[in-house]
Amino acid sequence: METAGKALLLGALLLAVLGVGALALSKLGVDRLPLTLTWRSENVTVFLPIGLMILASIVGTIVLNIVFRR
Numbered sequence: 001m002e003t004a005g006k007a008l009l010l011g012a013l014l015l016a017v018l019g020v021g022a023l024a025l026s027k028l029g030v031d032r033l034p035l036t037l038t039w040r041s042e043n044v045t046v047f048l049p050i051g052l053m054i055l056a057s058i059v060g061t062i063v064l065n066i067v068f069r070r
Helices: 002-027 050-067
Strands: 036-040 045-049
Touching: 036 050, 045 050
Parallel strands: none
Antiparallel strands: 036 045
């Protein structure tokens, strides 16, 4: 149970750091990453954050490789 608690705290800390980073970027005027495709019609706007998906995949791969390295 102790290990699960530490993992949850680490995950919460990581989310807090990402949230603060997102807030800092928005204050600097960065509201979208490159490769964000936008499609607009009369009543609907669709955002496809391809750049964010690629960035999350790279960061997730690096983190998982560090955590599960044997």
